[in-house]
Amino acid sequence: MATLNENFLKLQSNYLFADIAKRVKAFKAQNPDAKVISLGIGDVTQPICDASLAAMHKAVDDLAQKQSFRGYGPEQGYDFLIEAIIKNDYEPRGVQLKTTEVFVSDGAKSDTGNIGDIFGTDNKIAVTDPVYPVYIDTNAMAGRTGINVGGLWTNIVYLPCTEENNFLPKLPHVPVDIVYLCYPNNPSGTVMKKTELKKWVDYAIANQVIIMYDAAYEAFIRDEEVAHSIYEIEGAKKVAIEFRSYSKTAGFTGVRCGYTVVPEELTVIAENGERVQLNKLWNRRQCTKFNGASYISQRGAEAIYTPEGKAQTRATIDYYLANAMYLKTELQKMGYTVYGGDNAPYLWVKTPNGMKSWDFFDLLLNKAHLVGTPGVGFGPSGEGYIRFTAFGEKENYIEAVSRLQQIEL
Amino acid sequence: MATLNENFLKLQSNYLFADIAKRVKAFKAQNPDAKVISLGIGDVTQPICDASLAAMHKAVDDLAQKQSFRGYGPEQGYDFLIEAIIKNDYEPRGVQLKTTEVFVSDGAKSDTGNIGDIFGTDNKIAVTDPVYPVYIDTNAMAGRTGINVGGLWTNIVYLPCTEENNFLPKLPHVPVDIVYLCYPNNPSGTVMKKTELKKWVDYAIANQVIIMYDAAYEAFIRDEEVAHSIYEIEGAKKVAIEFRSYSKTAGFTGVRCGYTVVPEELTVIAENGERVQLNKLWNRRQCTKFNGASYISQRGAEAIYTPEGKAQTRATIDYYLANAMYLKTELQKMGYTVYGGDNAPYLWVKTPNGMKSWDFFDLLLNKAHLVGTPGVGFGPSGEGYIRFTAFGEKENYIEAVSRLQQIEL
Numbered sequence: 001m002a003t004l005n006e007n008f009l010k011l012q013s014n015y016l017f018a019d020i021a022k023r024v025k026a027f028k029a030q031n032p033d034a035k036v037i038s039l040g041i042g043d044v045t046q047p048i049c050d051a052s053l054a055a056m057h058k059a060v061d062d063l064a065q066k067q068s069f070r071g072y073g074p075e076q077g078y079d080f081l082i083e084a085i086i087k088n089d090y091e092p093r094g095v096q097l098k099t100t101e102v103f104v105s106d107g108a109k110s111d112t113g114n115i116g117d118i119f120g121t122d123n124k125i126a127v128t129d130p131v132y133p134v135y136i137d138t139n140a141m142a143g144r145t146g147i148n149v150g151g152l153w154t155n156i157v158y159l160p161c162t163e164e165n166n167f168l169p170k171l172p173h174v175p176v177d178i179v180y181l182c183y184p185n186n187p188s189g190t191v192m193k194k195t196e197l198k199k200w201v202d203y204a205i206a207n208q209v210i211i212m213y214d215a216a217y218e219a220f221i222r223d224e225e226v227a228h229s230i231y232e233i234e235g236a237k238k239v240a241i242e243f244r245s246y247s248k249t250a251g252f253t254g255v256r257c258g259y260t261v262v263p264e265e266l267t268v269i270a271e272n273g274e275r276v277q278l279n280k281l282w283n284r285r286q287c288t289k290f291n292g293a294s295y296i297s298q299r300g301a302e303a304i305y306t307p308e309g310k311a312q313t314r315a316t317i318d319y320y321l322a323n324a325m326y327l328k329t330e331l332q333k334m335g336y337t338v339y340g341g342d343n344a345p346y347l348w349v350k351t352p353n354g355m356k357s358w359d360f361f362d363l364l365l366n367k368a369h370l371v372g373t374p375g376v377g378f379g380p381s382g383e384g385y386i387r388f389t390a391f392g393e394k395e396n397y398i399e400a401v402s403r404l405q406q407i408e409l
Numbered sequence: 410m411a412t413l414n415e416n417f418l419k420l421q422s423n424y425l426f427a428d429i430a431k432r433v434k435a436f437k438a439q440n441p442d443a444k445v446i447s448l449g450i451g452d453v454t455q456p457i458c459d460a461s462l463a464a465m466h467k468a469v470d471d472l473a474q475k476q477s478f479r480g481y482g483p484e485q486g487y488d489f490l491i492e493a494i495i496k497n498d499y500e501p502r503g504v505q506l507k508t509t510e511v512f513v514s515d516g517a518k519s520d521t522g523n524i525g526d527i528f529g530t531d532n533k534i535a536v537t538d539p540v541y542p543v544y545i546d547t548n549a550m551a552g553r554t555g556i557n558v559g560g561l562w563t564n565i566v567y568l569p570c571t572e573e574n575n576f577l578p579k580l581p582h583v584p585v586d587i588v589y590l591c592y593p594n595n596p597s598g599t600v601m602k603k604t605e606l607k608k609w610v611d612y613a614i615a616n617q618v619i620i621m622y623d624a625a626y627e628a629f630i631r632d633e634e635v636a637h638s639i640y641e642i643e644g645a646k647k648v649a650i651e652f653r654s655y656s657k658t659a660g661f662t663g664v665r666c667g668y669t670v671v672p673e674e675l676t677v678i679a680e681n682g683e684r685v686q687l688n689k690l691w692n693r694r695q696c697t698k699f700n701g702a703s704y705i706s707q708r709g710a711e712a713i714y715t716p717e718g719k720a721q722t723r724a725t726i727d728y729y730l731a732n733a734m735y736l737k738t739e740l741q742k743m744g745y746t747v748y749g750g751d752n753a754p755y756l757w758v759k760t761p762n763g764m765k766s767w768d769f770f771d772l773l774l775n776k777a778h779l780v781g782t783p784g785v786g787f788g789p790s791g792e793g794y795i796r797f798t799a800f801g802e803k804e805n806y807i808e809a810v811s812r813l814q815q816i817e818l
Contacts, residue, residue: 001617002586002677003529008690009679043480048472056469056705063457063663071452071662106515106665106700113698114523117550120412137697141526177411208410253480254472254704256515268411270418281417288546289522291515294703295663296465 007143012151014133016377020361027365036365037396037403039327039388040373044251046319048300049312052250055303059296073292076283077104077259081298084305085259089244095231101263101279103286104301106256106293108216108245112180113138114289115212115241115260118281123177126157128169130187130378130385132214135180152380160381161188163350167339168196171203179204181230182214184221187378187387188348189324189340193225197233204239210268210278211240216258219249219317221343229261237263241278248345250304250313257297320345323397324390330401335409347388348375352409360386368403416552421560423542425786429770436774445774446805446812448736448797449782453660455728457709458721461659464712468705482701485692486513486668490707493714494668498653504640506670510688512695513668513710515702516661517625517654520669521589522547523698524621524650527690532586535566537578539596539787539794541623544589561789569790570597572759576748577605580612588613590639591623593630596787596796597757598733598749602634606642613648619677619687620649625667628658628726630752638670646672650687657754659713659722666706729754732806733799739810744818754799757784761818769795777812 024036048056062068076082082102090097105111112134121143127135136156139145146155157176159169167190172179181200183192192200204211213230221228230236242261246252262282267275303309324341331338337350349372351360357374364370364386375385433445457465471477485491491511499506514520521543530552536544545565548554555564566585568578576599581588590609592601601609613620622639630637639645651670655661671691676684712718733750740747746759758781760769766783773779773795784794 002532002619004677004679004685004687004690005527005529006680008527008693009681009685011693045475045478045480047474047478050473053469053473057466060462060465060469060705063660064459064462065456066454069454069456069660069663071454071660073663106703109700110698118414118417120414123411134697141694141697210411251472251478251480253700254478254482256700256703268413270413271415272418276413276418281413284417284420285550288543288550289519291518291662291665294515294665294706296469296705297703 007141011140034369036369037400038371040371041391043253044391046316048251051303051306051309052300056296056300059299070295075287075290075292078298081302084302088305093232102261104259104293107258108243111243111260116142117285126172126176126179128161129158130382132186162381178210180212184217184344189344189346191226191343194227197227201233201236205235213240213242216245217344223343237265246301255297257293257301320390327397345390349386351384367407370400416550420549443778445778446809447780449780450800452662453800455725457660460712460715460718461709465705465709468708479704484696484699484701487707490711493711497714502641510672511670513702515665516667517652520652525551526694535581535585535588537570538567539791541595571790587619589621593626593753598753598755600635600752603636606636610642610645614644622649622651625654626753632752646674655710664706666702666710729799736806756797758795760793776816779809
């Protein structure tokens with residue numbers, strides 16, 4: 001008789017977005033004429049850039065002729081894309097990578113989820129709080145998180161990111177094996193400067209800790225003091241895996257393409273005492289359980305690195321950043337305390353008068369017909385915050401600000 | 410200090426295709442003028458059908474406008490595709506499925522690999538011999554296979570498929586929990602008739618065994634007595650997960666799209682004694698570690714189900730089947746014993762005079778400049794066979810036959 005992976009049964013359903021949808025639905029039922037504006041949307045809204053569209057049309061045409069037809073591609077991704085990645089995302093920042101160190105995939109969610117396949121189940125995991133839930137849930141599925149008590153896992157080390165520490169987590173005070181860092185951060189929109197990131201790399205080297213570095217929002221960085229890649233920090237290749245995504249960089253949430261860097265220098269000591277390259281294990285994992293990202297998506301991604309593609313994707317990101325800056329500035333004028341939004345598509349807004357996240361959510365929905373994401377949904381340190389995103393339409397932010405100005409707090 | 414998944418270190422590299430490439434390379438170096446023809450190619454060569462190409466162009470256009478833009482899709486796939494699947498692949502064969510039972514993905518290799526996530530590591534696995542290596546390797550990664558002794562795993566039950574049993578595996582003589590069946594079969598090209606498949610479903614029901622049914626080559630079936638879906642067999646929904654792929658059906662090896670059916674009736678008893686739907690676990694797995702297949706690929710797949718798409722993909726499969734039939738007939742005329750090829754793109758050719766697979770491989774390469782895949786590379790019961798595929802160009806098969814006719818055996 002077959003048995004289950006019992007760890008799945010320990011997972012709690014994440015009710016955050018379902019709860020939001022339920023409350024919005026109930027409100028709309030009672031207020032059918034209200035025009036509800038979502039500031040909680042985590043998905044892009046602007047079209048794909050022309051350079052990528054043209055490249056994807058051409059890729060479809062390639063599949064129409066025997067001579068240019070592409071079947072199975074390399075599981076690791078096509079060299080045309082890997083070489084563009086290295087040349088454009090890394091070399092200008094002084095980072096040299098081999099083509100064998102870059103693994104193209106269908107997106108960062110798959111990679112941050114699947115990476116656990118190559119690690120032992122006995123690793124102790126640390127995450128920031130608040131946090132993107134995939135890091136926790138995928139480790140829970142693998143049996144690394146202990147049991148869930150009141151929403152927190154007994155075997156996970158949570159690193160609070162709060163106003164008091166300027167949303168910069170302290171180094172773990174207990175031994176851990178793997179740390180997940182996401183910068184620019186989802187959900188708080190805050191960043192870690194190079195000097196701060198260096199502390200983490202040095203800590204990881206000294207303590208033989210692996211850093212899972214999620215740089216999905218890298219394209220939103222405008223501050224020169226913030227690293228786009230963790231490999232800009234000396235020694236990071238020895239300790240870090242970096243995840244990148246075209247989802248927010250180029251509107252590829254529906255196209256599906258991203259990549260993961262596993263440097264050859266990154267090794268772990270096996271039980272037999274030998275140092276093993278994680279690169280070899282990840283390569284084996286991908287060759288066995290994955291058949292490469294869509295050729296069409298990879299051609300679309302390659303085009304992002306052309307001069308036109310760079311200018312066009314930059315313009316879209318600037319549009320989102322302008323939304324963030326406008327909303328942040330107006331909220332601050334109204335007296336709100338707002339974090340993030342300078343180098344990220346997320347604003348992390350402190351609720352007024354110490355309100356709970358969900359109470360402020362309800363107030364915004366009822367008084368201004370606005371929807372945000374309650375910060376507490378991302379972890380206990382998110383209590384007292386609400387997350388707004390910058391991925392919407394500019395006119396909606398203008399309307400939202402006008403409504404926010406009417407609220408008496 | 411982080412630890413590895415030590416199971417990865419037990420995996421042996423699969424040298425089959427690397428070995429083939431090495432021998433072909435050496436031959437070409439010594440015989441630069443020889444025109445080597447590959448009959449071992451496991452990838453399609455014919456272009457994507459016009460209906461899918463048009464749909465993919467339209468999908469790219471959708472991404473060019475705000476009004477039609479698609480961002481994150483459902484992790485389970487778009488309803489437009491799921492509904493087309495149910496209506497076309499299942500209803501005409503008397504199988505009713507709910508939309509929540511079909512999970513669209515980036516391909517069957519991912520799904521057959523990732524499905525192990527939802528099962529305990531203590532399940533006993535049975536596979537046919539010869540076999541598609543992904544079933545074994547992914548279970549080895551999860552720690553289910555014991556240790557590898559001379560290429561075989563101590564904790565896997567191998568079910569020989571030989572001339573003696575007409576390539577139909579016997580029911581396991583020891584208790585097992587999960588059985589992988591692939592029909593039409595890769596590598597042997599043989600099929601299982603409904604009467605035979607019913608024995609497996611009945612066995613699985615009686616013994617609470619899960620069947621992983623890989624139907625990637627379903628579109629090649631021409632025999633009415635062969636089931637296209639395991640769910641055509643009564644009771645199969647209680648015991649089987651079915652994997653489907655557009656790779657060989659519609660030339661999507663580079664486009665990446667497939668799907669997996671996990672019926673709600675399929676349950677496993679958890680440690681706490683409760684029956685748990687595997688559907689819920691797979692849904693949770695996909696929602697946590699996957700972000701849906703590319704919108705463009707899904708639109709391309711949807712178009713396969715239009716009248717034009719059906720006719721066009723059928724024509725391409727007929728082309729491949731004609732290659733198979735031509736090669737089979739000619740080989741038989743030459744006195745070879747040949748299996749498969751009637752309802753599958755693979756021919757399983759018995760080597761002449763009891764030659765070993767690799768010896769016959771070398772003979773074909775040196776005497777006729779032809780490349781096949783040594784059967785022993787798929788498992789010990791493949792010794793004495795070579796696999797030819799039908800995915801090449803017709804003119805190459807004509808030339809290959811002419812060369813084969815010159816070989817003195």
